[in-house]
Amino acid sequence: xxxxxxxxxxxxxxxxxxxxxxxxxxxxxxxxxxxxxxxxxxxxxxxxxxxxxxxxxxxxxxxxxxxxxxxxxxxxxxxxxxxxxxxxxxxxxxxxxxxxxxxxxxxxxxxx
Ligand SMILES: [Zn+2]
Ligand SMILES: [Zn+2]
Numbered sequence: 001x002x003x004x005x006x007x008x009x010x011x012x013x014x015x016x017x018x019x020x021x022x023x024x025x026x027x028x029x030x031x032x033x034x035x036x037x038x039x040x041x042x043x044x045x046x047x048x049x050x051x052x053x054x055x056x057x058x059x060x061x062x063x064x065x066x067x068x069x070x071x072x073x074x075x076x077x078x079x080x081x082x083x084x085x086x087x088x089x090x091x092x093x094x095x096x097x098x099x100x101x102x103x104x105x106x107x108x109x110x111x112x
Contacts, residue, residue: 001067001073001075001077001080002041002067003041003045003050003064003067003068004038004039004040004041004045005039005041005080006059006063006064006067006075006080007038007039007045007050007053007057007059007064008039008080009078009079009080010057010058010059010080010085011039011057012079013079013080013081013087014057014058016056016057018032018035018036018039019032021035021053021056021057022035045068046068047065047068050064050065050068058085059080059085060082060084060085062084063075063082063084063085074097074100074101075101076095076101076102076103076105076106077101077102078102078103078106078110079103079105079106081095081103081105086103087103087105087106089105
């Protein structure tokens with residue numbers, strides 16, 4: 001998975017739009033444009049991007065850094081969760097792997 005794709009999935013899993021992600025202010029339009037390019041892979045994500053986004057979206061920075069460095073990390077291809085950054089349902093239960101690239105949370109959601 002590419003870093004842009006990962007960040008997009010984590011943002012969507014957090015229920016945020018790019019618009020909501022970018023703080024209001026004079027730089028908002030530029031921030032939205034940058035975030036769109038970042039997710040589309042048009043610009044290369046840096047550790048600094050990850051650090052900034054991590055303050056807003058609850059993803060695992062270790063996972064993001066590993067992807068950035070091109071390491072093979074096990075990630076759910078539907079929602080982008082990983083073992084350090086599992087989905088938590090309304091009962092407080094974390095997800096588990098049902099396939100190499102699929103977590104129980106997504107499996108349950110898509111079956112429902
Ligand atoms: Zn998942
Ligand atoms: Zn999950």
